[in-house]
Amino acid sequence: MDERAARDGQWWRDAVIYEIYPRSFADADGDGVGDLAGVRSRLGYLRDLGVDAIWFTPWYLSPMADGGYDVTDYRTIDPAFGTLAEAEELIRDALAVGIRTIVDVVPNHVSDQHPWFQAALAAAPGSPERARFWFRPGCGPGGGEMPTRWPSMFAGDTWTRTKNADGTPGEWYLHLFSTGQPDLDWSHPDVRREHEDVLRFWFDRGVAGVRIDSAALLVKDPALPEIPADPGPGEHPNTDRDELHDIYRGWREIADSYPADEDPGRRILVGEIWLPDVERFVRYLRPDELHTAFNFDFLARPWDAAQLRESIDATLAAHAPVGAPATWVLSNHDVTRPVTRYGRAESGFSFAAKRAGTPTDPELGVRRARAAALLSAALPGSLYIYQGDELGLPEFEQLDDELRQDPMYLRSGGRDPGREGCRVPLPWAGDRPPFGFSPPGTQATWLPQPAEWAALTVAAQEADPGSMLALYRAALRIRRDEPGLGDGPMEWLSSADGVLAFRRGPSFTCVVNLSPGPVTLPGHTAVLLSSAPLPNGELPTDTAAWLRNERE
Template sequence: MVANAGDSGCRTIGLLRRVRAVTLPAASPDRRTVVSDDLWWRSAVIYQVYVRSFSDANGDGTGDLAGVRGRLGYLKQLGVDALWFNPWYPSPLADGGYDVSDYRSIHPSFGTLGEAEALIQDALALGIRTIIDVVPNHVSDQHPWFQAALAAGPGSPERERFWFRPGRGIDGNEPPTRWPSNFAGDTWTRTVNPDGTPGEWYLHLFTPEQPDLNWTHPDVHREHEEILKFWFDRGVAGVRIDSAALLVKDETLPEVPQNPAPGEHPNTDRDELHDIYRSWRAIADSYEGTRVLVGEIWLPDVDRFARYLRPDELHTAFNFDFLARAWNAAELRESIDITLTAHAPVGAPSTWVLSNHDVTRPVTRYGREDTTFAFATKRADTPTDLTVGFRRSRAAALITAALPGSLYIYQGDELGLPEVEDIPVTLRQDPMHFRSLGVDPGRDGCRVPLPWSGDDAPFGFSPDSAQVPPWLPQPAEWRGLTAEAQQADPSSMLRLYQSALRIRSDDPDLGDGRFAWLPGAADVLIFSRGERFLLIANLAAEPIALPDHEYVLLTSEPLVDRLLPSDSTAWLQVSAGANENSDRAHHPA
C-alpha cells in the first residue's frame, strides 16, 4: 500500500529531466521527431516490451505493434522514458524471436515495417524513446546466409560466415569441441551432404536453429554495421545487444579450460570484442542525439565487465548481479557496492533490473526459501509463498528505483504478476524446457500475455471479438491483477510503480547522481541520494522505527504504529544537511 498521507506526500520537488519534443533532420531523407537531452540514458526508466505478450490488437492471440501503439497512453502514465523491444523481426520463433531470419523487416504476426516506424514516432511524440534488440552472436537457420552455406557445401565462401568444421574421431562422428551450451544439450550439429552421407558440423552455443556467426569474417562486421544504420535512420534511440560477450571465438577451437584466466575462454569475453563495439560506438555517435548501446553481459569479473563500458565502447550494460541475490540485506548491499565500484572507473551509470523475459518473476522468486535466481530455484514444484513474494517485490521495486543510474522494468512486474507454473506441456514453447528433457521448466511462465481488463481471459489482451485464445494461457486468478483493476486501487502494485516513477522523475536527487550509505542495523538498508532523499528498507523479521525525517514520500507497505513493517521499504524526505553523516559515498565520475 502507498502510505503517503494522500497525494501530498508525493509533492513535486523540482523537475529533474524536462524532455522537449523537437523536429530535427535525421540521417534518412525525411525529418523525424527527436527528444532532446543527450544524457537521457544515464537516468532513464526503460520498460521492456515482449511484443508477443503485450497487447493483441487484431485478435489472433499474439501481441502486435498495433497493440503497443494502443497502450502508449498507459506507458506514458506509468512514467517510462524508453521502451526496449525484444526481437520483433521475422523469425521461425525457435527461441522466442532470438533466431532472426531478416533484420530489416517485422515479423508478420507483429505487423509491418511501416507500423514499427509509426510506433517509434508515436512514442517519441510522448517523450518515449525506442530501443531495439540485436542478436549478433547468431542468426536463424532459415536466414539466407545459412541456407546458402548449407547449399554451397564444404570449403565454400558461404560457409566461412559460420563455424563449419569437420568432426573428430573415426569418420568424423565426434563434434569438434565439447563446449557447453547455454540451453543444455550439444553445441554442434552435423549436416547431411546432398548424397545423404554425414557432412560437416556447425557451431551453435544455443539451439541448432541458431547457428553462430564467424566474427572474423568482414561480411559479418559489415552486415551488422548496416543493420545499426538501418534502424538508427528510422529513429531508434538505441540497441540492446544480446549475448554481447559471446561473439568472438578462438579460431583454434580449444576446449574450455577448467579455470580460464581473463581473456582465455575460447568463446566468452574475448579481447577482440572491444574493437567491434568501438566501431559500433562510432556509428552511434555519428547520429543526432545520443543513440545508446546496451550490452547483455554476464561476467563475474568486474574489471573485465567494466572494460566494455569505456567511453568509446558501450554506454551501459545490464547488471544481473542484483536480481541473482538472496533477499538478504548483506547480500543486496554487497551487490550494490560491487556494481557501483565496477562502474565508477569508467564513468558509466549502473543499471538495475529485477527481472526480464528469461528469469523467474520477482513475486514468485522472492516467495521461496531460496530467493536467489538459479536453476534449482526455477523448478515449478518449489514451495512458494506468493504473499511474502508480493510484499518483498514491492520493497525491492522501491530499492532499485532509488539507486543511481537507469532502471529497467519488465512488462507485468508493475502489475505484480507471478510466474505461471502450470502451463500444459502441450502449450510450452521454450527450447530450454525441451532441451533439458523437461527438468528445467523454461521461461514461458514469465512470458504469459498481460491482463488488461475484465473478469475473464483474455482479460483485454485480445479484443472481445477474438476467436483465438492467447498463445499462452492466462490464469483465472489474474482477474484481480488487471491494469484496469489496479488503476482503481490506490494500494495496488501498479499505483506504487506510478507513484515511485513520478517521484523519481520529479526529484533531482534521484536517477543518476550522488549515493551514500548511512549507518543501520544488520538487516536494514539505509542510503541517501543527494541532499534530502533517504531510503530505508527493513529486511528484518520485526518492524523498525523510521529515522528522523520531515515527511514520508512513499512506502511499499503501510506503516503500523509509525513503524516500518518487515520486508518493506520507505522513501523519506529529510531536512537539509541530514545526509552528511554517511559511512561511504559514491559519486559519478
C-alpha cells in the same frame, strides 16, 4: 525525459526503460498474439506509468524457434507483429508522447532459415558461403564426434552434423544455443559489415538505441580448444574474448555519428553481459564502447541486506572509473518473476535453480517485490522494468507441457521448465481471459492466462490505490521529480542489522527493512512513499520507505 540528463543529452543515465515482449503485451488484430498495433494502442498507459523508453525484444522475421532470438531478416518485421511501416509509425508515435525506442540486436547467431545459412548448407565444405559460420569436420572415426564439448546455454549439444549432397554425413556447425541458431564467425568481414548496416538501418528510422543480446559471446578462439577448468581473463574460448572490444568500438563510432541534439537524441548501445568478473564486465563500458549494460548481479542476489549491499557497492565501484551509469533490473523475459522468486527460500535467481514445483509463499513474495521496487528505483543510474512486474504478476507455473515452446524446456528433457511462465500475455481488463489482451470473441491467447489474474488487471489495479501498479506509478513520478534521484551519488547511513538505509541528495532517504522484525524509522519530516503501511511510525519487515529528511 528527466531534465537533469536532458541538459547534456545523456538521457540514458537516468532513464526508466520498460521491456516489451511483443507477443504478450497487447493484441490488436485478435489472433491471440501481441502485435505492434497493440503496443500503439497502449502508449498512453506507458506514458502514464512514467517510462522514458521502451525496449522491444526481437520483432523481426523469425521462425520463433527461440521467441524471435533466431532472426531471419533484420529489416523485415515478422508478420505476426505487423509491418515495417507500422514499426516506423510506432517509433514516431512513442516519441511524440516522450518515449524513446530501443530494439534488440542478436549478433551471436542467426536463424537456420536465414539466407546466409541456407546458402551455406547448400554449398560444399570450404566454400565462401560456409566461411560466415563455424562449419568444421568432426573428430574421431569418420568424423562422427563433435569438434568440441562446449556446453550449451540451453542444455544439449552445441554442434549439429549436416548431410552432404549425396546424403552422407557432412561437417558440423556450431550453435551455442539451439540447433536453429547457428553461430556467426565474427572474423568474417561480411558479418561485421552486415551488423553495422543493421545498426544504421534502425538508427535511420528513429530508434534511440540497441540492446545487444549475448554481447560477450560473439568471438571464438579459432583453434576451438576445450574450455579450461579455470580460464583466466580473456582465456575462455567462446566468452569475453578481448577481440570483442574492437567490434564495439566500431559500433560506438556509428552511434556517435548521429546528432545528439535532434530527436530522439544520442543513440545508445546496451549490452546483455553475464560475467562474474566485475572488472572484465566494466571494460565494455569504457567511454568508446557501450554506453551501459545490464547488471545481472543485483537480480541474482537473494533477499538479504548484506548480499544486496555488497552487490550495490561492487556495482557502483566498478562503474565509477569508466564514468558509466549503473543499471538496476529485477527481472526480464528470461528469469522468474520477482513476486514468485522473492517468495522462495532461495530468493536469488540462477538458471540452475529454476525448477518447477519449488514452494512459494505468494504473500511474502508480493511484500518483498514491492519493497524491491522502491529499493531499485532509488539507486543511482537507470532502471529497467519488465512488462507485468508493475502489476505484480507471478510466474505462471501451471502451464500444460504441450504448450511449452522454449528450447530451454525442450532441450533439457523437461528438467528446466523454460521461460514461458514469465511470458504469459498481460491482463488489461475484465473478469475472464483474455482480460482485454485481445478483442472480445477472438482467438485464444498464444499462452493461456490464469483465471485468478482477474484481480491483477490494469483496470482492477487502477481502481485500487494500494495496488502494485499504483505503487509503481507513484514511485516513477517521485523519481522523476526528486532532484536527488536518478543518476548521481548516494551515501549509506548507519542502520540496524538487516536494514539498508541511504541518502540521495540532501533531503531524500530510502530505508528498506530486510530484518525479521519492525524497526524504528530514522528522523524525517515526511513519508513520500512506502511499500506497505507504517504502523506506529515503524518500518515493518520486508518493507521500504522513501522519506523526506531535513536538509543538512
